[in-house]
Amino acid sequence: MRSRLIWLAVILCLCCIGYMTIGARGPLSFVIPFRGTKLAALILVGFAISTSTVLFQTVSQNRILTPSIMGFDALYVMILTGAVFFLGGMAFVGLSDQIIFAVTASAMTLAALALFSTLLRSAHSNLMRMILTGIVLGALFRSLTDFMQRMIDPNEFSVIQGASYARFAQIETDLLMIATVVCCVGVGLAWRMRFALDVMTLGREAAVSLGVDLRRTQMKALVLTAVLVAVSTALVGPVAFLGLLVVSLARLVTPIEKHGVLFVSAGLISAITLIGGQTILERLFKLSTPLSVVIDLLGGALFLILLLKGHRR
Amino acid sequence: MTRWYWAGGFALAFLSFISIFVGVIDLSFGDLWRDPEALRLIGISRFPRTIAAVIAGGTLAVAGCVMQMLVRNRFVEPMTAGTGQGAALGILVVTILTPQASIFLKMSLASVTALVTSLGFLAIVRRLPPTQPLLVPLIGLVYGGLIGAAVVFVAYQADLLQFISVWLNGEFSGVLRGRYELLWLAAAGAALTYFAADQFAIVGMGQAVTTSLGLNYKQVVLVGLIAISLISALTVVTVGIIPFVGLVVPNIISRLFGDNLRRTLPLVAMMGASLTLGSDIAGRLIRFPFEVPVGTVLGVVGAAIFLWLLYRTPRYA
Amino acid sequence: MISIRNLSHQIGGAPILTDISLDLPRGKISALIGPNGAGKSTLLSLIARLEKLQGGSVIVGNLTVGSCSNRELAKHLSILPQMPDQVPRLCVRDLVSFGRYPYHQGRPTADDEAAVEHALAVFGLTGLAKRSVDELSGGQRQRAQIAMTFAQDTEYMLLDEPLNNLDIAGARSLMALLRDLADNHGKTIVIVLHDINYASRYADWLVAMHDGQIAVEGAPAQTVTSDLLRDVFQTDADIQHIDGLPIVMV
Incomplete structure (x- = not known):
């Protein structure tokens, strides 16, 4: 396992070098900070997405769900839009980006807890209904967001426009400082939970009898998931199937039920996908389609296959 | 039952009346006599728009109802299970290959791709265990989303993004005389399904019952799918994807009046038309003088009703 | 035979x-x-x-x-299949009427309606005729289905x-x-x-x-x-x- 993780790290380094150098023009003093911040943001997003997905899959006890599929990032965008809608763009512009982020991320965490904790508890009794609810909730959030955006003046609209769709090429670097802090704390806390999470993969009953406080762990994981989703959505917008794609890949590359390994490999693969995919698609192939659309296609197909695989007649 | 037909017809007439007089250009009932411009406005814009909403809503509700019978699951509808997205894919491909193609050609190819994607959905559903009824709509949503992603992918490559945003979120603001008439074909298609209403009701009882009653199961299913695909394609070509009408309306009608389609299909059509027209009017009024697309209004209202249905009917929905 | x-x-x-x-x-x-x-x-x-x-x-x-x-x-020839898990929301009379479909193809005659009433009577369903099939008990549902097969005559x-x-x-x-x-x-x-x-x-x-x-x-x-x-x-x-x-x- 260790050698595989090292390989992944090496590949990630190569991707980073490629990202920094290929097609670079102008003096290094400009290129390095310009691309460097974007690179840092991508790595951050990669780890935030993979960690939140792993957490969510473990507490919901299945491998086809991700926070995005359940509508978490749609919820974030909706809360952001709702804030502009109800507070008004002017008040909003006056605030610093950091404060806006802190407020919306906290609101998002509360809303996610309220909505998804009851939903999660019904997972073992009716998983299909829970997933369906999540997807429909996501659709509802998106429609509500669209609705509020149309109610807002076009000028105010620009404040939130950036958050509504995924864009790995243009990243909101203004938030990088606070995002780094939040992401590191979140991933760190998740890392500390890794042994409890290992126990949870054995099943509810086993976890309880081994002395893991199920509800507490679930709540903690849900809060971390919400915060990490807020970070990644604030930086690059909703990511749809990316989490599912990279965590499923990670389970293939490091097929071992230990969160200590899974967190690392999923994080590395996630960063590789973002940075490598970005480099290859946009710099080498000059594809006009953004990486997010390609990931949507691949991840959507994977989701469909996973659903069908579990339920063939 | 007749009482309910009257009620539905009255509601629809009332909404149509409102729809004629609501819009950016101020129009009052009295203007009809005083102002010749008023009649022109109604003829060119308001009337077509009203008719388009009525037909699109009514036919989509009928298509949803038929699809629920064919798939034997109450939580599916063409616009969220790949048929609508398939139609959008077809239009996109025609637009790329032959930009000068007539609207009729676009519509025909869109119907064909819509049929292919619905057949694909049906083939997948056949393999699912009957013990998991909620898996069917779930797969449908993901399948539809996947084809939608394919549409976006192709559109990016061909630099046609602004085109598809029109098809993927339905709205009626672009409906003018000369641009909506294809929808009458959809209305004709939905009317024809009424003649086969009994057959669809029988198919809803399963393959064994259908065969035992002397019907050719595959043939009825295929006819139903063709009707659904045609209706979806025509709607997508003229006004874009309108979600959830086909899902919530048949569910509500079935809850209230049962599944005897010969009796309930007219109600399904009237309620679908009223819901869509009502949402369009609401979209025109909420942010006057700007408009909120009907797809967005129904996205909110429909998703909320869907969730309610999901929890009202625990399992054997 | x-x-x-x-x-x-x-x-x-x-x-x-x-x-x-x-x-x-x-x-x-x-x-x-x-x-x-x-x-x-x-x-x-x-x-x-x-x-x-x-x-x-x-x-x-x-x-x-x-x-x-x-x-x-x-x-x-008619067949009563094993009971489907999803029951249609039809009233008992409508369900039994579908048994006549091979004869009338959607346009029931007075004879067809008489056959339906007869089937309802034979299976003791006349009192339940207006009830929806999905509200019946398992046994009643089974009888309704057999009545439909019987009406197919x-x-x-x-x-x-x-x-x-x-x-x-x-x-x-x-x-x-x-x-x-x-x-x-x-x-x-x-x-x-x-x-x-x-x-x-x-x-x-x-x-x-x-x-x-x-x-x-x-x-x-x-x-x-x-x-x-x-x-x-x-x-x-x-x-x-x-x-x-x-x-x-x-």
């Missing part, structure tokens, strides 16, 4: 039925019995053209299954494990009804049964199947023996005779 000749059937390469030839008598109740996986339901589905014939022939009356028109066959009726959802009272009254249909309405009934004792008590003709073949056929008094139980059902049980009918001491 239903005559089956050299019928073989495979599903995914696995043989389900091998070279079955069988005559099921007219105007009688024939019961198909046998352990799980013996091919009883498949045989019934083949007679009812629910599955496509792969090899062999089935002739119902003077109609050849597979070559005669579907609609024509529907006036002579076919000479041949096939039933696939109709006793599954019924308690003893429901099961007995259903079997008595079938008995009445055969004796007084001249129906030919073929029924798949799990319980040998029900078969022995109510059927005229037993067909015991084993591994896709016919093991024994004949009148209950001759077929239900300890040999049958041992060879076909792989179990040893006593058989007692009551009023000349063999009863398995389960």
Whole structure:
């Protein structure tokens, strides 16, 4: 396992070098900070997405769900839009980006807890209904967001426009400082939970009898998931199937039920996908389609296959 | 039952009346006599728009109802299970290959791709265990989303993004005389399904019952799918994807009046038309003088009703 | 009479039925019995053209299954499938009316309506006619479905494990009804049964199947023996005779 993780790290380094150098023009003093911040943001997003997905899959006890599929990032965008809608763009512009982020991320965490904790508890009794609810909730959030955006003046609209769709090429670097802090704390806390999470993969009953406080762990994981989703959505917008794609890949590359390994490999693969995919698609192939659309296609197909695989007649 | 037909017809007439007089250009009932411009406005814009909403809503509700019978699951509808997205894919491909193609050609190819994607959905559903009824709509949503992603992918490559945003979120603001008439074909298609209403009701009882009653199961299913695909394609070509009408309306009608389609299909059509027209009017009024697309209004209202249905009917929905 | 000749059937390469030839008598109740996986339901589905014939022939009356028109066959042969898990939201009368579909193709005549009322009366459903099928109890639902098959007014009726959802009272009254249909309405009934004792008590003709073949056929008094139980059902049980009918001491 260790050698595989090292390989992944090496590949990630190569991707980073490629990202920094290929097609670079102008003096290094400009290129390095310009691309460097974007690179840092991508790595951050990669780890935030993979960690939140792993957490969510473990507490919901299945491998086809991700926070995005359940509508978490749609919820974030909706809360952001709702804030502009109800507070008004002017008040909003006056605030610093950091404060806006802190407020919306906290609101998002509360809303996610309220909505998804009851939903999660019904997972073992009716998983299909829970997933369906999540997807429909996501659709509802998106429609509500669209609705509020149309109610807002076009000028105010620009404040939130950036958050509504995924864009790995243009990243909101203004938030990088606070995002780094939040992401590191979140991933760190998740890392500390890794042994409890290992126990949870054995099943509810086993976890309880081994002395893991199920509800507490679930709540903690849900809060971390919400915060990490807020970070990644604030930086690059909703990511749809990316989490599912990279965590499923990670389970293939490091097929071992230990969160200590899974967190690392999923994080590395996630960063590789973002940075490598970005480099290859946009710099080498000059594809006009953004990486997010390609990931949507691949991840959507994977989701469909996973659903069908579990339920063939 | 007749009482309910009257009620539905009255509601629809009332909404149509409102729809004629609501819009950016101020129009009052009295203007009809005083102002010749008023009649022109109604003829060119308001009337077509009203008719388009009525037909699109009514036919989509009928298509949803038929699809629920064919798939034997109450939580599916063409616009969220790949048929609508398939139609959008077809239009996109025609637009790329032959930009000068007539609207009729676009519509025909869109119907064909819509049929292919619905057949694909049906083939997948056949393999699912009957013990998991909620898996069917779930797969449908993901399948539809996947084809939608394919549409976006192709559109990016061909630099046609602004085109598809029109098809993927339905709205009626672009409906003018000369641009909506294809929808009458959809209305004709939905009317024809009424003649086969009994057959669809029988198919809803399963393959064994259908065969035992002397019907050719595959043939009825295929006819139903063709009707659904045609209706979806025509709607997508003229006004874009309108979600959830086909899902919530048949569910509500079935809850209230049962599944005897010969009796309930007219109600399904009237309620679908009223819901869509009502949402369009609401979209025109909420942010006057700007408009909120009907797809967005129904996205909110429909998703909320869907969730309610999901929890009202625990399992054997 | 239903005559089956050299019928073989495979599903995914696995043989389900091998070279079955069988005559099921007219105007009688024939019961198909046998352990799980013996091919009883498949045989019934083949007679009812629910599955496509792969090899062999089935002739119902003077109609050849597979070559005669579907609609024509529907006036002579009906099948009551195993109860679907999803019940339509139809009122009982509407459900039973669909049994007349082969005759009226959507435009019921006064005769059709009379047939429906008759079916409702025969099965004691007149009082429930306006109730929705999905609100009925399992037994009532089963009766409504059989009433629909009865309204189809076919000479041949096939039933696939109709006793599954019924308690003893429901099961007995259903079997008595079938008995009445055969004796007084001249129906030919073929029924798949799990319980040998029900078969022995109510059927005229037993067909015991084993591994896709016919093991024994004949009148209950001759077929239900300890040999049958041992060879076909792989179990040893006593058989007692009551009023000349063999009863398995389960």
